Amino acid sequence: MKWNASDRTIRGVGSGYKGGTASILCLVGAAAAYSTVFQFGGDSYEAVARGILAHDFGVYRAGVIANGSTTGDAEDCVKGVLYWWATNSEMRRTRVLNSPIGYHVCLTASCSLIDCNYEPSASAASDITIGYLFGGYTTYPTFVGSNGSLRAEGNTAYVFPSTVTYTAHTLLFGLPADTWMEKCEGSGGKKGIDITGMTKSSMKTYIARGDSGTKMTNAQSANDIDVLSCRMDGFTQAGFYFHDLNNSADIEVNTPYIAGPGQAIAVNQVDGQVTILGGRMIAINSGQGGLDANSVGVLTIRDTLIRDMTYPATIANCGGVHFDPMIFNLEKPATSAAVFTNVSRSKIGASVRGAPSMFTYGLVFAGETCGYNEVSTTKVDYGAMVTVSPSQKARYNGGDARAGFGTNLLVGVTG
Numbered sequence: 048m049k050w051n052a053s054d055r056t057i058r059g060v061g062s063g064y065k066g067g068t069a070s071i072l073c074l075v076g077a078a079a080a081y082s083t084v085f086q087f088g089g090d091s092y093e094a095v096a097r098g099i100l101a102h103d104f105g106v107y108r109a110g111v112i113a114n115g116s117t118t119g120d121a122e123d124c125v126k127g128v129l130y131w132w133a134t135n136s137e138m139r140r141t142r143v144l145n146s147p148i149g150y151h152v153c154l155t156a157s158c159s160l161i162d163c164n165y166e167p168s169a170s171a172a173s174d175i176t177i178g179y180l181f182g183g184y185t186t187y188p189t190f191v192g193s194n195g196s197l198r199a200e201g202n203t204a205y206v207f208p209s210t211v212t213y214t215a216h217t218l219l220f221g222l223p224a225d226t227w228m229e230k231c232e233g234s235g236g237k238k239g240i241d242i243t244g245m246t247k248s249s250m251k252t253y254i255a256r257g258d259s260g261t262k263m264t265n266a267q268s269a270n271d272i273d274v275l276s277c278r279m280d281g282f283t284q285a286g287f288y289f290h291d292l293n294n295s296a297d298i299e300v301n302t303p304y305i306a307g308p309g310q311a312i313a314v315n316q317v318d319g320q321v322t323i324l325g326g327r328m329i330a331i332n333s334g335q336g337g338l339d340a341n342s343v344g345v346l347t348i349r350d351t352l353i354r355d356m357t358y359p360a361t362i363a364n365c366g367g368v369h370f371d372p373m374i375f376n377l378e379k380p381a382t383s384a385a386v387f388t389n390v391s392r393s394k395i396g397a398s399v400r401g402a403p404s405m406f407t408y409g410l411v412f413a414g415e416t417c418g419y420n421e422v423s424t425t426k427v428d429y430g431a432m433v434t435v436s437p438s439q440k441a442r443y444n445g446g447d448a449r450a451g452f453g454t455n456l457l458v459g460v461t462g
Contacts, residue, residue, distance in 0.1 A: 147176055262292060273298075353373065
């Protein structure tokens with residue numbers, strides 16, 4: 048079904064979530080294996096739909112299992128909803144069932160997706176399952192991203208199939224600029240919110256094997272991305288994963304809640320800026336990690352609680368880092384509160400606290416190019432160390448940083 052009449056509304060009586068009253072759009076027959084159930088928007092820029100609204104219904108397919116991706120790229124998967132070629136439009140309180148991709152939003156301007164739900168479903172090939180797919184490799188005319196000012200709020204997806212190669216609550220890809228996600232919630236998959244700027248050919252190998260790849264080079268293609276008050280629980284690989292983005296990248300994460308992840312937040316090969324403010328990363332089991340960052344242009348984490356992680360923070364090959372989270376272990380020990388390898392021109396001032404013997408070391412620095420950092424150990428409590436001594440607060444290339452710290456500057460209370 049296609050809804051592309053400008054200034055018109057399609058409205059149901061409910062999406063059928065948890066067996067409630069429902070209006071259903073259901074695709075059956077052979078076409079259900081390979082077709083989009085509901086297209087929301089026009090077919091081209093010349094035929095763009097303006098001011099359309101859809102709400103309170105379900106989008107289902109029945110009788111078959113949908114085909115897998117024809118190319119190995121997520122954008123080529125079978126979709127429940129294709130939301131494109133629309134401006135000043137909104138979809139809210141809808142639910143997608145039995146589609147490998149719940150919602151694909153691309154080529155829109157000033158549009159919203161609010162309070163929607165996706166029930167994860169494997170394709171016949173068991174290759175890709177994604178709740179919310181935002182972006183593409185073509186810009187919306189006059190904008191720098193595939194979407195111009197996309198707002199995604201309150202969207203949910205839970206319990207993804209474990210047999211699928213790649214699963215995510217949200218994948219923001221290609222040219223992801225000007226996207227704002229807030230109050231989204233998910234659990235039980237491999238990745239929560241995945242943001243990348245790789246080329247289409249690189250995306251195929253990433254989906255299949257998790258490899259890094261070639262970045263899109265479009266100017267400003269990854270700026271103005273906000274992730275606000277999102278909750279991601281139990282994602283086995285990463286709650287948030289930001290990677291392979293060019294120097295236009297500008298991602299701001301505010302008050303995240305990430306519980307029981309493989310890695311809470313992972314940042315890799317981002318030439319631009321990532322900022323994390325407030326929020327919580329909480330371990331459920333041993334072996335889980337907080338922040339892992341490698342090769343980031345500018346990285347800031349401030350006032351974020353990292354609790355009971357076996358690997359609270361690991362940062363490598365970065366400059367211009369502002370590191371001031373609260374690392375707090377009460378039940379699960381960690382060898383080091385934070386490890387910095389070849390980090391330079393950065394300001395480090397984390398709070399490290401916990402029960403006795405929770406940490407072997409506080410802040411650990413290593414590497415030939417680890418230098419010109421300002422490091423404060425005032426808030427590092429050596430009472431939480433296995434060896435209760437100020438010599439464990441900051442370490443440099445295997446020794447007490449107070450005895451020798453290279454070109455780095457140790458400030459604050461060192462005892």
